[in-house]
Amino acid sequence: MTNLDATTMVLVLALGNLALCALLTFYDHGPVRPPALGAWALSKQVQAGAWTLLALGGASIVPEALALPGGYALLFAGVALEAGATFERAGRHGWRRPMVGAACLAILVFFACYLIDEQGLRSVAASLLLGGFYLAGAAALARGWREASLLQRFLAVLTAVLALVVAARGLSVLLLPGGWRWLSNDLLRMLSNTALYLLMLANGYGMLLLGREGAARELARLEVVDPLLDVPNRRGFFNALAPWMALARRPGLPTALVVLDLDDFKRVNDGYGHPAGDAVLRHVVELCRRQLRDSDLVGRLAGVEFAILLPRTSADEAMLVAERIRAAIATSPVKSERAMIAMTASFGVTVIRPEDSNVTLFQRADDALRASKAAGRNRVSQAAAASADV
Numbered sequence: 001m002t003n004l005d006a007t008t009m010v011l012v013l014a015l016g017n018l019a020l021c022a023l024l025t026f027y028d029h030g031p032v033r034p035p036a037l038g039a040w041a042l043s044k045q046v047q048a049g050a051w052t053l054l055a056l057g058g059a060s061i062v063p064e065a066l067a068l069p070g071g072y073a074l075l076f077a078g079v080a081l082e083a084g085a086t087f088e089r090a091g092r093h094g095w096r097r098p099m100v101g102a103a104c105l106a107i108l109v110f111f112a113c114y115l116i117d118e119q120g121l122r123s124v125a126a127s128l129l130l131g132g133f134y135l136a137g138a139a140a141l142a143r144g145w146r147e148a149s150l151l152q153r154f155l156a157v158l159t160a161v162l163a164l165v166v167a168a169r170g171l172s173v174l175l176l177p178g179g180w181r182w183l184s185n186d187l188l189r190m191l192s193n194t195a196l197y198l199l200m201l202a203n204g205y206g207m208l209l210l211g212r213e214g215a216a217r218e219l220a221r222l223e224v225v226d227p228l229l230d231v232p233n234r235r236g237f238f239n240a241l242a243p244w245m246a247l248a249r250r251p252g253l254p255t256a257l258v259v260l261d262l263d264d265f266k267r268v269n270d271g272y273g274h275p276a277g278d279a280v281l282r283h284v285v286e287l288c289r290r291q292l293r294d295s296d297l298v299g300r301l302a303g304v305e306f307a308i309l310l311p312r313t314s315a316d317e318a319m320l321v322a323e324r325i326r327a328a329i330a331t332s333p334v335k336s337e338r339a340m341i342a343m344t345a346s347f348g349v350t351v352i353r354p355e356d357s358n359v360t361l362f363q364r365a366d367d368a369l370r371a372s373k374a375a376g377r378n379r380v381s382q383a384a385a386a387s388a389d390v
């Protein structure tokens with residue numbers, strides 16, 4: 001009965017992994033091509049091959065002497081690849097070498113156990129090694145626990161628990177060959193097979209859902225962040241501005257707004273090409289950041305127009321900050337492939353007034369910016385001061 005269960009389980013794992021591979025293949029060739037699932041999809045293909053070979057061996061279609069070592073070698077390679085893919089997802093890109101080493105070592109250990117003792121030692125090695133690889137995957141999922149979503153945390157815990165169940169079977173065969181009370185080795189074998197099945201399901205659904213979650217998070221981020229410069233875009237900047245607009249209606253230190261527009265930027269694009277223009281934009285943002293406090297905020301309003309929010313800053317202080325940034329831009333040409341690209345920017349400075357709306361605030365700052373442009377560019381102008389501005 002248990003033998004039949006084990007054979008059926010291997011067949012179910014083979015079919016399950018093959019079905020997942022088919023889904024991934026069609027998913028990857030749909031009309032909207034998702035980002036390649038890469039190493040993880042490959043790990044599933046290798047595991048599907050492994051379980052299929054083991055199932056064919058179990059059904060005596062392929063000689064067992066070939067199916068068992070071949071199937072397990074593929075299986076270790078597949079789960080090592082899967083653990084590696086999970087590390088890759090967690091931002092650890094140096095996973096390849098250690099995982100290839102671990103997979104080779106696992107295959108060698110398994111072959112050694114297989115040669116020493118076909119039955120007992122072999123299943124001890126297989127359970128411990130598989131459990132170890134899945135635990136590594138759980139560790140990768142648990143990285144960045146604080147920022148991780150509930151789904152990711154759940155998957156980390158579930159994978160760890162199931163990996164321990166898989167490994168426990170090997171440990172029990174090794175330490176308690178006769179089982180322990182009601183926990184017989186047959187029961188542990190069944191639990192271990194069920195854990196492997198659940199790991200296939202949990203990892204399959206989990207990785208696809210985590211992928212969707214990541215894509216949704218990136219989409220939400222792109223609504224408020226400029227992808228080229230990684231600073232808030234117009235919407236993101238206005239979102240960040242809102243509480244400071246509200247605070248301006250209460251007595252206290254003012255909040256200043258600086259708008260800046262790069263001068264004659266068309267010349268850069270026309271003369272050096274769009275990529276060089278992009279490099280100049282990144283350089284300008286970096287220069288701004290270096291001149292600002294952590295509490296200040298740079299945003300990209302449109303094209304080559306930027307805004308800087310300076311909380312708790314008077315108009316005079318904001319003029320000094322803007323002047324510092326202007327000087328930094330004017331004296332830090334950007335090295336491109338063909339030349340050093342000199343750049344200047346014009347600035348408009350104002351502070352938020354209690355009666356301001358976004359429209360009146362930016363109108364005033366833009367008027368000051370236009371005055372800088374009209375006066376010959378590469379300069380800072382302050383908006384006409386109201387009596388309350390300090």
Ligand SMILES: Nc1nc2c(ncn2[C@@H]2O[C@H](COP(=O)(O)OP(=O)(O)OP(=O)(O)O)[C@@H](O)[C@H]2O)c(=O)[nH]1
Pocket residue numbers: 228261262263264265266267269273274275276277278281302303304373377
């Ligand atoms: N490389 C690059 N260029 C951009 C980007 N966004 C806008 N531009 C270019 O920036 C230039 C902006 O031109 P304008 O602001 O109208 O004028 P300007 O040439 O800067 O001249 P003034 O503002 O009058 O000093 C246009 O040529 C846009 O194509 C971008 O993301 N990358």
